[in-house]
Amino acid sequence: GQNIDQPTEMTATEGAIVQINCTYQTSGFNGLFWYQQHAGEAPTFLSYNVLDGLEEKGRFSSFLSRSKGYSYLLLKELQMKDSASYLCAPRYNAGNMLTFGGGTRLMVKP
Amino acid sequence: DADVTQTPRNRITKTGKRIMLECSQTKGHDRMYWYRQDPGLGLQLIYYSFDVKDINKGEISDGYSVSRQAQAKFSLSLESAIPNQTALYFCATSDGTLGGYTFGSGTRLTVV
Numbered sequence: 400g401q402n403i404d405q406p407t408e409m410t411a412t413e414g415a416i417v418q419i420n421c422t423y424q425t426s427g428f429n430g431l432f433w434y435q436q437h438a439g440e441a442p443t444f445l446s447y448n449v450l451d452g453l454e455e456k457g458r459f460s461s462f463l464s465r466s467k468g469y470s471y472l473l474l475k476e477l478q479m480k481d482s483a484s485y486l487c488a489p490r491y492n493a494g495n496m497l498t499f500g501g502g503t504r505l506m507v508k509p
Numbered sequence: 510d511a512d513v514t515q516t517p518r519n520r521i522t523k524t525g526k527r528i529m530l531e532c533s534q535t536k537g538h539d540r541m542y543w544y545r546q547d548p549g550l551g552l553q554l555i556y557y558s559f560d561v562k563d564i565n566k567g568e569i570s571d572g573y574s575v576s577r578q579a580q581a582k583f584s585l586s587l588e589s590a591i592p593n594q595t596a597l598y599f600c601a602t603s604d605g606t607l608g609g610y611t612f613g614s615g616t617r618l619t620v621v
Contacts (some may be wrong), residue, residue: 442552492557
């Protein structure tokens with residue numbers, strides 16, 4: 400829904416930095432969430448952006464460009480426990496509902 | 510106690526059986542949602558409810574029905590289960606403003 404595009408899979412090394420990109424349809428957009436989901440578990444909230452720019456929260460940061468319909472999630476100092484799927488979820492004015500992308504499965508290797 | 514509770518956590522059922530998945534929440538949110546997730550894929554919206562008297566179909570509602578018994582309870586039924594409904598089902602809630610969703614722990618359903 401809403402033409403959300405994010406890579407299906409990524410692999411990175413423990414201790415490294417990884418950037419997960421997401422593009423989405425801009426019409427009616429009013430904010431973007433990132434969720435982390437470990438296999439077989441519920442998605443959990445990671446970050447929220449409504450204005451352009453970078454939001455930093457510990458090892459995780461999220462960036463938004465509203466005019467470009469683009470966001471990224473930046474994970475620093477990767478740990479093995481960061482192996483999970485990361486879901487990009489833009490919110491739209493029609494009912495303030497989230498639409499979820501297919502997720503990016505990140506594999507962190509030693 | 511969890512804010513959003515789903516029961517059962519796991520269920521195996523036979524083709525053709527009717528099954529109900531239940532969701533209850535203590536967050537006081539008006540909005541509740543049911544999603545389906547197939548292995549390695551994203552979340553697909555089945556049904557959603559903005560309040561007790563408001564029920565809406567999502568993108569994949571065929572073969573499913575819902576009941577919003579109270580603000581805190583939203584149940585999903587499979588009228589006649591079929592094997593391709595084998596999936597992980599999540600309930601979620603939101604307050605309808607600018608916040609995000611809170612998810613339950615999920616129900617893993619297997620139809621044999």
